[in-house]
Amino acid sequence: MVYFGMNYNIEVMLPAVEFINSLSPKLRAKALRAIELLKEFGFRLGEPHSKTLVGTDGLKELRVKVGSDICRIFYFHHKNTLYVATSGYIKKEMKTDQVEIAKAQKLRKIFIEEMA
Numbered sequence: 752m753v754y755f756g757m758n759y760n761i762e763v764m765l766p767a768v769e770f771i772n773s774l775s776p777k778l779r780a781k782a783l784r785a786i787e788l789l790k791e792f793g794f795r796l797g798e799p800h801s802k803t804l805v806g807t808d809g810l811k812e813l814r815v816k817v818g819s820d821i822c823r824i825f826y827f828h829h830k831n832t833l834y835v836a837t838s839g840y841i842k843k844e845m846k847t848d849q850v851e852i853a854k855a856q857k858l859r860k861i862f863i864e865e866m867a
Contacts (some may be wrong), residue, residue: 758828759792759861761833761834763833763836764835766858770838771824775817777817777820781816784813784815785814786824787843789801793832794828800813802814809827811825811827812826820841822839822840822851823847825839825855837854838855
């Protein structure tokens with residue numbers, strides 16, 4: 752069976768746009784490619800490109816790496832075919848930064864409230 756990808760809708764909130772624009776050219780290119788993969792594969796996009804963050808009410812992360820540079824872009828699924836990127840950060844520790852997760856959760860809440 753051959754699968755032809757469905758296109759999902761991606762909305763990138765301003766904090767995520769600003770983060771992506773702040774990246775080095777190579778890391779930015781790879782981050783934009785990760786967003787394109789999300790647009791093509793949606794919920795089927797798994798590791799190593801995407802991972803669900805346990806205990807965050809559906810928050811996920813796009814996992815981007817170029818050499819020793821690692822960044823994460825947080826996103827969530829919202830109604831049918833829409834995915835929303837909230838924010839991102841440069842990863843320096845093994846564990847995902849809880850402050851950054853809290854920021855992404857707050858942005859998710861704001862987005863959902865504005866859409867209601």
